[in-house]
Amino acid sequence: MKLLEDRILKDGNVLGEDILKVDSFLTHQVDYELMQEIGKVLAEAYKDAGITKVVTIEASGIAPALYTAQAMNVPMIFAKKAKNITMTEGILTAEVYSFTKRVTSTVSIASKFLSEDDTVLIVDDFLANGQAAKGLLEIIGQAGAKVAGIGIVIEKSFQTGRKLLEETGVPVTSLARIKEFKDGQVVFTEADA
């Protein structure tokens, strides 16, 4: 997705070996117009997949997932990273380790929102080690629902997540794929859409 790659080149900041900071348009301040375009592209990629729900994890996945859900005219569900006292009913959970935040969280979705009649598109902001998406696959599997695909805004292709997810047989659609950081600059490989 050229619009996204251009924005990453313009506003992304490479930190150290493997971190890309995109807090001016995706992970902290959000550019709704770019998110809308991302939603349209992901919706187009899965338009014939019979998607009934878009699922993401709080918090940075919510904006792209919401516009994808809008473009597909289905509800969006965001998995929770911490339990709270209003989650009292049947809860599906998975353990997810975040390399960025260096903590393991229990990610959860209320079971009533997913059933074996659902076909899910997972959407997330980053694919690095694939732990978040793997946790979502696990939860959605517990519900007996099908996952038709995983839509990713930015993939760090030099990390292990893409391979991990492809081994599950679920298609991955990454809108920007980063091959490497060279001298502090982002180098892309061909994106999926």
Place this chain on the structure above:
Amino acid sequence: MKLLEDRILKDGNVLGEDILKVDSFLTHQVDYELMQEIGKVLAEAYKDAGITKVVTIEASGIAPALYTAQAMNVPMIFAKKAKNITMTEGILTAEVYSFTKRVTSTVSIASKFLSEDDTVLIVDDFLANGQAAKGLLEIIGQAGAKVAGIGIVIEKSFQTGRKLLEETGVPVTSLARIKEFKDGQVVFTEADA
């Protein structure tokens, strides 16, 4: 906002003395169409206020804040509840106690996204004790920016938050105002929009 009140009556669940669970359309599964309408109503209420940024806190505030930002054609910023290793620069922080989650969090916004030239509309999903909005007011004040108003999706008017915020002199616009829970049912008082 009648559409919202009707949805609360239809799909909201009263838990115990003071908790309203709206996880089927706002806090877990999200109905984008309703969020869009909420965004339009809040944008209309502050259309002449010269808003330059919409600010919320992760995670349930993101959807209504995003559509409000879209309707006003400005960026949305979501304050973070936990620091992560990509937040390295100047950070503005405030302590916020969540009665729902029973924890105190440090809420933060990168200082580069707010300046004294900004006029902010705060948007949040719930107003109960007002701690989240108070924390945001504090952070935005640290940046020297002005707050033109606070847009709330659901206000529990029987709790102290509304009064706390009104004492700061900042206008509050709540789209649904709950006077009380009577026999497990929601009773509204007149909303602000």
